[in-house]
Amino acid sequence: MRVVVPFGGRSPKTRLAPFLDADERRDFSLAMLRDVLTAIERAGGDPVVLADAPVDVEVPVTVDDRPLTDAVNDELGGDEPVAVVMADLALATPETLERLFETAGDVVAAPGLGGGTNALVVRHPDFSVDYHGASIADHRTIADDTGASFVEFDSMRLAVDIDEPSDLVEVLLHGQERSREWLAENGVRLDRGDGRVGVVRERR
Template sequence: MDKIYAIIPVSKFTDAKTRLSPFLSSEEREDLLKAMLKDVTGTLKRLVDKIIIISRDREVLDYAKKLKVDTLVENEDSNLNKALNQAMTYCRGKTRKVLIIPSDVPLIGKTNIKLIIKQASKLDFLIVPSKGGGTNALIIKPCGINMEFGEFSFQKHVENAEAKGFSPLVHDSFYMALDVNTTEDLGEIMIHGKGTDTKKYLESLNISVESIHGHERLKVTRD
């Protein structure tokens, strides 16, 4: 039973990417998340045995079915870490490893995710950090450690793994570290996201980017 399942937790579409307001409207932020989900699932379909999107939002679950991936209804009174524990419990006994990955890493196809998964087949624990100290990918056996997603989760996950006797492998990747939360992140997608649905969507909104030398590296505007 040498399988790997991918788990993607997704919050309500109506709560999508509020930090991008007012640069993007509520409807635009929802469509952005849909484009990113399409990029993430499209890449993973070729590499994992099953993709599971867990959410309490009926719109999210319906969209997941359009993407032809499996769904799991998140329990009531849950949160991100509880939802991930729920999904891992569901996977236990069905697969040897789970890949936990967020919905907002549209450049996943630009990194060597195939290599990451191959490395993880021989390891107990593999983690990909996000910029800012978070976690943008985690490969472990189901329920292998306690979930600590939130602020500075990377170090917490590493410490939990070490406490369990695992030897964490850290895989640094610029593309995988880029989760989309700010307008500057949108600029990075415009620069590096050739061939992705996410970049195509941003282009449809007439978003443009230029390099600047100031507090921020990129200036992102709309025509």
């Protein structure tokens, strides 16, 4: 299955700015992207990166600096199914993605925390995406309007996208090799404290 992986390389992960500087955010974003690409390939997918700027990875890259919705919609609509998997799903495993790809339905969607859509499998030629606002609700409506069946794929590993410093806890606990190692090598560690687990950084 062809798998489109959107990647914002121009100014990635700005909400991590209190924790990582601009160069570090780009390096960490690339580590997550490479983990996602590896998981896709091991799940039997054929990934292509859809980036807003050139990026050096070992798979094909399509550069498209339009808004995410427009860029992804140009990748849909053919006779073959297409999956869309976000580049910051650092917890994604081959086993989880394989189950996603194999789940039957015209549109199979993995919700993100907070109302987003972190992964999709599209098998209906008339379905289109809309990533503004609560996109999981919008995608359910779009599927209904186009007569496509809609299946929600429930997965913790696909629900957690890495946007905020608090999300780094999940990478350290459950993340894949490159992302987890990048954090450890750059002094990011768990802060177990007395309540909810957080992260702290030891500058080197």
